[in-house]
Amino acid sequence: MAKKKIGKQTIQFIDPPSIISTTSIVGPKEGKGPLSQYFDIILDDDLYGEDSWEKAESKMVKEAVKLAAMQKKLHLEDIDYLFAGDLLNQLMSSSFAARDLRIPYFGLFGACSTMAESLSLAAIMIEGGFADYVVATTSSHFSSAERQFRFPLELGNQRPLTSQWTVTGAGAAILAPTEEKGPYITRITTGRVIDYGIKDANNMGAAMAPAAVDTIKAYFQDTGESPNDFDLIVTGDLGRIGNEIAIDLLRKEGMPINKTLKDCGVEIFDHAKQDTHAGGSGCGCSAVVFCGYLYKLLKKDIFKKILLVSTGALLSPTSIQQGESIPSIAHAVAIEGQLKG
Amino acid sequence: MAKKKIGKQTIQFIDPPSIISTTSIVGPKEGKGPLSQYFDIILDDDLYGEDSWEKAESKMVKEAVKLAAMQKKLHLEDIDYLFAGDLLNQLMSSSFAARDLRIPYFGLFGACSTMAESLSLAAIMIEGGFADYVVATTSSHFSSAERQFRFPLELGNQRPLTSQWTVTGAGAAILAPTEEKGPYITRITTGRVIDYGIKDANNMGAAMAPAAVDTIKAYFQDTGESPNDFDLIVTGDLGRIGNEIAIDLLRKEGMPINKTLKDCGVEIFDHAKQDTHAGGSGCGCSAVVFCGYLYKLLKKDIFKKILLVSTGALLSPTSIQQGESIPSIAHAVAIEGQLKG
Numbered sequence: 001m002a003k004k005k006i007g008k009q010t011i012q013f014i015d016p017p018s019i020i021s022t023t024s025i026v027g028p029k030e031g032k033g034p035l036s037q038y039f040d041i042i043l044d045d046d047l048y049g050e051d052s053w054e055k056a057e058s059k060m061v062k063e064a065v066k067l068a069a070m071q072k073k074l075h076l077e078d079i080d081y082l083f084a085g086d087l088l089n090q091l092m093s094s095s096f097a098a099r100d101l102r103i104p105y106f107g108l109f110g111a112c113s114t115m116a117e118s119l120s121l122a123a124i125m126i127e128g129g130f131a132d133y134v135v136a137t138t139s140s141h142f143s144s145a146e147r148q149f150r151f152p153l154e155l156g157n158q159r160p161l162t163s164q165w166t167v168t169g170a171g172a173a174i175l176a177p178t179e180e181k182g183p184y185i186t187r188i189t190t191g192r193v194i195d196y197g198i199k200d201a202n203n204m205g206a207a208m209a210p211a212a213v214d215t216i217k218a219y220f221q222d223t224g225e226s227p228n229d230f231d232l233i234v235t236g237d238l239g240r241i242g243n244e245i246a247i248d249l250l251r252k253e254g255m256p257i258n259k260t261l262k263d264c265g266v267e268i269f270d271h272a273k274q275d276t277h278a279g280g281s282g283c284g285c286s287a288v289v290f291c292g293y294l295y296k297l298l299k300k301d302i303f304k305k306i307l308l309v310s311t312g313a314l315l316s317p318t319s320i321q322q323g324e325s326i327p328s329i330a331h332a333v334a335i336e337g338q339l340k341g
Numbered sequence: 342m343a344k345k346k347i348g349k350q351t352i353q354f355i356d357p358p359s360i361i362s363t364t365s366i367v368g369p370k371e372g373k374g375p376l377s378q379y380f381d382i383i384l385d386d387d388l389y390g391e392d393s394w395e396k397a398e399s400k401m402v403k404e405a406v407k408l409a410a411m412q413k414k415l416h417l418e419d420i421d422y423l424f425a426g427d428l429l430n431q432l433m434s435s436s437f438a439a440r441d442l443r444i445p446y447f448g449l450f451g452a453c454s455t456m457a458e459s460l461s462l463a464a465i466m467i468e469g470g471f472a473d474y475v476v477a478t479t480s481s482h483f484s485s486a487e488r489q490f491r492f493p494l495e496l497g498n499q500r501p502l503t504s505q506w507t508v509t510g511a512g513a514a515i516l517a518p519t520e521e522k523g524p525y526i527t528r529i530t531t532g533r534v535i536d537y538g539i540k541d542a543n544n545m546g547a548a549m550a551p552a553a554v555d556t557i558k559a560y561f562q563d564t565g566e567s568p569n570d571f572d573l574i575v576t577g578d579l580g581r582i583g584n585e586i587a588i589d590l591l592r593k594e595g596m597p598i599n600k601t602l603k604d605c606g607v608e609i610f611d612h613a614k615q616d617t618h619a620g621g622s623g624c625g626c627s628a629v630v631f632c633g634y635l636y637k638l639l640k641k642d643i644f645k646k647i648l649l650v651s652t653g654a655l656l657s658p659t660s661i662q663q664g665e666s667i668p669s670i671a672h673a674v675a676i677e678g679q680l681k682g
Binding site: 011089095104107108110111191314317319327 | 343344345346349350352392393395396421422426428429430431432433436437439440443444445446447448449450451452458461462465466467468469470471472473489531532533534535536655656657658659660663665668670
């Protein structure tokens, strides 16, 4: 068996890559939410000086990567690889950002699981000795996603209470070898596609919850750890409904996780005041919650060990029109502030 | 510098991963082309028993992976990771195949460069000691691509002579550590996004040619090798027009490559008889030309060393509507039948 693989789905890094720098950029609504103080840049206009939402989203990616590099006095040429992805068809946001950044580029698609997917592959590049610096980044934008996946905003459609609000934001994280200070990525669990037959594109939390549970279960089976080893297990963006379903499913699997199971989509908005229904979603959601809030609390040693489980609903408007259910996926990344021993 | 990196963009594998098995499945038109004898399965109906082209494309991916595994008597559970991507919005073809295959899944998007992208990342997983078996697969389908990127087929639109014909096909390759027999992936060069300002979505060859040249140049600069070291340098799918531009640009760069520079999009169809204008394209194009034709000739020692340079035009209908030019990318994978020494 491959020497770094433990169990069926998990890689344990012998030399855990360090996350040396992160940047988070969010839109105006996210900037009024409960995590406001943790974001590096809050836009006051979600067009960000561009003439379309898609281009604004792409600019967020570009600026997030540049700022993450600047914080460590790195030039863009110092970065070996860019792993990026977003929700837009053909990754318009990532591809156009990559054009301007000129870093060798791997485009990824995992819907809202993409932040954990990009962190996983970036960590593999570093730990395998293939690169010195790798950047992992993802983005989403409420207005570009809404018109692509649902309705033109101009229609003013009502949204069902199970629906989630796509986060406007981009997060970027730069990884380097163990020699750098933490936090460190110590393990990753790569998800399988899970589909319990949910067909309602306005209830993605319900579709994604079983995928989150499958990956969390795999992580604990593969590693022999228990939820008590973590300060926080945080799913990507199940939202309030998906979060409840996940807690319920985990209990049925004999894995009662209550207090430590949070969700990026629940944390980012104030449910009572911000009218975001089931909570936040989008690739940018777990990206900015991780690169903003979680990373900073790991740095300050307030969190010692977290499990980030970004979740993605792999539906397309075409698959929904063809009567298909929603395949979902979740990838887990274990991040620790300090290395033991 | 990372120990396996040479130059700016190239990784040299210390223990080159072996490609132990490939499968290629193509549609009826590809099955009438000049490479017909090399494909494992030729469909007589491009719906493949499904009720939509998208589902037919997804079935090709699934069957290609299953057959590639079967050839080496592997069960799907033996495969550690699936790297897959396609042209459809939100990777409908790959995501639904991954749902049925149940292999831990990384979704990729690099347009028609995806086969080289998936081979690159699969090789990294194997050589880094992260996995024992990894499958790399991509697909495209003329009818699903045409209605997504251009016009409903029912309109019977005329196609300009610069346009390319999306290949209906899927290729899958299984990689394992060096101990297995060749061919081997010895080096990879990861592309940057290049954009020379071409805005004509019906002339993707012209848009992609500079990206192919950029990556080929990087490969030879990084490695110190010369085109004479190769039996064949084969671009993904520049088509006839892009191929001519690439030869011209390479000559201007002081790198005259003539006889050894071929293109998967040119090779797969009979230009005179099959009415495919500038040639084939689509993720499936370099996938089936590699997994069918090239792999078999490497196995038979007719080719000793090739450079596969899959090229992707990263446009989306939205980016074209917004007046953007076409960003392109190319990834190179050096494949050798035998290892020296």
